[in-house]
Amino acid sequence: MEISVYKYNGEETGRKITLPEGVFTVEPSDHAIYLDIKQFLANQRQGTHKSKERAEIVGSTKKLKKQKGTGTARAGSIKSPIFRGGGRVFGPRPRNYSFKLNKKLKVLARKSALTYKAQDNNITVIEDFSFDEIKTKKYLKMLQDLSVADKKTLLVVADKDNNLLLSSRNVKSAKVITAEQLCTYDVLHADNLLLSESSVSKIENLLN
Template sequence: MEVAILDIKGKETGRKAKLSDKVFAIEPNEHAVYLDVKQYLANQRQGTHKAKERAEIKGSTRKIKKQKGTGTARAGSIKSPIFKGGGRVFGPRPRNYGFKLNKNLKRLARRSALSMKATDNAIMVIEDFNFDAPRTKNMIDVLKAIGIQDKKSLIVLGDSNKNVYLSSRNLKTTEVISSSELSTYKILHANNIVFIEGSLEGIESNLS
C-alpha cells in the first residue's frame, strides 16, 4: 500500500511512501496481539506488594486460654489469622509478573497491530524534520497542521531526536518514540500513528 508523504505544514510533498504488505497488510493474529499486550502490562507491575503472615507478626507466644472448659473454640496464639491484628492467610508476596514470549510471536503481534491501524486509515507519513531548539509550541503547530492535535497520537522517529522528543514531552496526548521502542501496546493505544519518513526502512526490516 502507498501513503502520501506530508510536510510539517500538512501539505502533500508529491511523493508517496510504499508500506510493505508483509508488515502493514497481513491478516491480524488477535491472540498474538493479546499475548504481547498482556506481557507489556505485566512488565509494568512493580510487584512490591507484601502482607505479614502469621510467622512475621510480633506478639506473645503464650497460649491465650486453656484448652478445654471455656465453652469456646480452642485458641493457641494471639497471632492467629482469626484474631484482630493477626497474620494474613496466604497474603501477597513480592513477585515478578513478567513472562517470556518468543521474538517471532512479538513480531507477528506488532505486524498485526500495524495492519489493524492501516485498515482503519490511522497511519500517516511525514517527511524528516527537526527543531532548532526544544519548544512545545513547535510540536503543537506540526500536530495542528496534520490535523491530530486533539487525538492520541504516536510519532515514530527513525533515530532519537532530542529536540523533537523534548518538544512533545509536555503534551498529554502525544508520545514520541524511536522505531526501536515500538510496541504492540503503544500502537493500539494511539488513535493515529505518524511515521517519520526515515523510520519506515528500519521498521520494515525489523518486522518483515
C-alpha cells in the same frame, strides 16, 4: 498500499509512499497481540507487594485462654488470622511477573497492530524533519496542522532526536519513539500513528 506524504506543517508534498505489504498488510493475529500486550503489562509490575503471615507478626506467644471449659472455640495465639491484628492467610509475596515470548510471535503481534492501523486509515506519513530548539508550543502546532491535536498520537522516527523528544514530553496525549522502540501496546494505545518517512523502511528492516 500507497499513502500520501505530508510536511510537518500539514501541507501535502505531492508525493506518495508505498507501505511494505509484509508489515502493513499481513493476516492479523489477535492472539499474538493479546500475548504481547499481556507480557508488556506484566513487565511493568514491580512485584514488591508483601503482607505478613502469622509467623512474621510481632506479638505475645502466651496462650490466650484455657483449652477447655470456656464455651468458645480453642485459641492458642493472638497472631492467628482470625483475630484483629493477626497474620494474613495466603497473603501476597514478592514475585516476578515477567514471562518469555518467542521473537517471531512478538514480530507478528507488531505487524498485526500496524495492519489494523493501516486498515483503519489511522497512519500519517510525515516528511523527515527535526526541531532546532526544544519548544512544546511548536510540537502542539504540528499536531494541530496535521488535524490530530485532539487524539492520542504516537510519532515514530528513524533516529533519536532529543529536541523532538523533549518538545513532546509535556504533551499528555503524545509520545515520540524511535523505530527500534516500536511495540504493540504503544501502536494500539494511540488513536493515530505518525511515521517519519525514513522510519518506514527502518521498521520494514526490523520486522523482516
